[in-house]
Amino acid sequence: MSLRDWPIRQKLTAMLVLSSGLVLLLTSAALVGYQYWSFRQTMRSTLSVRGSILATNSTASLAFANDADARELLSALRADPHIVAAALYDRNGRLFATYPGDLPGGALPAAPGPDGYRFQRGNLIGFQPVAEAGGQRLGTLYLASDLAAVDATLRLSGVIAVAVLTVALLAAYLLSRVLQGAISQPVLMLAETARAVSDRRDYSVRAAKLGEDELGVLTDAFNHMLSRIEAQDRALRESKEGLEQRVAERTHELEERNEALRHNAAQLLAANTELDAFAYSVSHDLRAPLRSIDGFSQVLLEDYAAQLDEAGRDSLRRVRAATQRMGTLIDDLLKLARVTRVEMRTEFVDLSVMAREIAAELQRATPDRQVEFAIAQGLEARGDARLLRVALENLLGNSWKYTAKRTKPKIEFGSIEENGGRAFLVRDNGAGFDMRYADKLFGVFQRLHSVSEFEGTGVGLATVRRIITRHGGRIWAEGAVDQGATFYFTL
Amino acid sequence: MNPGKILLVEDNPDDVALTMRALKSHNITNDVIVVDDGVQAVEYLLGAKGRPGAEELPAVVLLDLKLPRLDGLEVLERIRADERTRLLPVVILTSSDEERDIVKGYRLGANSYVRKPVDFMEFTEAAKQLGLYWLLMNRAPPVSRTP
Secondary structure: OOHHHOOHHHHHHHHHHHHHHHHHHHHHHHHHHHHHHHHHHHHHHHHHHHHHHHHHHOHHHHHOOOHHHHHHHHHHHHHOOOEEEEEEEEOOOOEEEEEOOOOOHHHOOOOOOOOEEEEEOOEEEEEEEEEOOOOOEEEEEEEEEEOHHHHHHHHHHHHHHHHHHHHHHHHHHHHHHHHHHHHHHHHHHHHHHHHHHHHHOOOOOOOOOOOOOHHHHHHHHHHHHHHHHHHHHHHHHHHHHHHHHHHHHHHHHHHHHHHHHHHHHHHHHHHHHHHHHHHHHHHHHHHHHHHHHHHHHHHHHHHOHHHOOHHHHHHHHHHHHHHHHHHHHHHHHHHHHHHHHOOOOEEEEEHHHHHHHHHHHHHHHOOOOOOEEEEOOOOEEEEEHHHHHHHHHHHHHHHHHHOOOOOOOEEEEEEEEEOOEEEEEEEEOOOOOOHHHHHHOOOOOOOOOOOOOOOOOOOHHHHHHHHHHHOOOOEEEEEOOOOOEEEEEOO | OOOOOEEEEOOOHHHHHHHHHHHHHOOOOOOEEEEOOHHHHHHHHHOEOOEOOOOOOOOEEEEOOOOOOOOHHHHHHHHHHOOOOOOOOEEEEEOOOOHHHHHHHHHOOOOEEEEOOOOHHHHHHHHHHHHHHHHHHOOOOOOOOOO
């Protein structure tokens, strides 16, 4: 584990112990160093004082070459166990007396060195000139002291320093254990809080604040941040719940609507099936009795004409006319039903071409009529060709029918702009209609003219409207009595 | 006139009477065999259990669609399914002009589809045209006889 990864507690303890230890170490080292240096100075000056005294005392022995006296003098050095060797040299540098007496020959310098005291090869040595009061030099005193005293002092200082250092470090460690809490405690609590947040996603926890220092500010900021996150989290959760609820509501609504739609579709399908069966049955069964009525009326007219007077024959003719009209009604109603039942096939239809074909058919059916057609070119639309043909046949057929009493009948097929789209129109100058009854035009069996005036069943325009409605279009009419009529439709 | 017979499959006695009258009024005197339901029509043409079909096939079958027991389209299907009557001229003569009837009729092999008009004059005209066409103009397919 690198230092970086240490827990903050250990880091702080280590920092405190290390810094106090380093300070103590430097201080102790300086102290011991100074002591060592000063002790050596003291030792040198002590030895030099002793040398001076001894040199002064030995002037007589040297002056009078009394070596026994000299040896006696030197032996006084015995009191100092650190003096390992001493010697007197005469003025010519020859060895005169030595201490201790049994000193091996090579242990002393053969001749005196330069005057002065110095540390040399683990010893403090000194050469002290011996001179008379007058100043004449008589010889040289040599002193050698070992450094055991220095070593002892040094050892003692070292032991004391180590002891102090140990105690001090221990104290620093204990102190740091107590003091580091002031910094580590808030940090640890912050860390603990952060962990709780990230582990449990619990934004309601707060770090305890222990003081007003920078860590206190940090704790405050952290807690504030948590409050903000908590509020946002709550808002988010609430909006999520609201959203989920709305989605659920919408889904439920949609399901209900779907259900209603399915229900409606099923009902529609059932109704359509029923209508289909009804129409089929009408188509087959309703016409047969009519055929019998018409047929046997005709039989009567043909076979029993003689037995009937004119009123009787007229009655039979009326029966036949009514029967045939009933037949037409049934046929028209079936056509209307078929318009609803038939499946739409959408394609591009050229209405202009279709209108011209219908006009030609109308003309062919009644060749003696003179009608002016004005059919615009290139009117196209998307729709079911068969149904649109039925619609156009009805509209143009109506115009054909209602212009029958005009001297200059005119029928027009064209288009106009209508609310940004296009509306087709069929216009004639025929009998027209009263606008007050415009809303009745497109109702089934609704007629604005009597049958004697104009033939018809009142189903044609209802069929047209159903076709236009099936195409998603709209149909309306404008007209005035004897002023012609215009039918507009969009697809 | 072609001595061939007409098989009229019609359950409505009024229609039978009117058809007979219409044919007669145009001097179409061929035998008209009338059967009034689908099963009888099939039995007449194809025979029933223990009894063979008509020895001589009619020149044309006038077939109504709405019939008791077996309806006209089913009769047509049976007629076309049998080798002997596969090519027999069949004219559907009915009240309805329902598109699905027309389509299914032709799909099953009807030779013609005629809607009975309500107007008896038109009906007579239709009967005449049918008689003239199928009995005089049309050449019947060669008779294939089953052993």
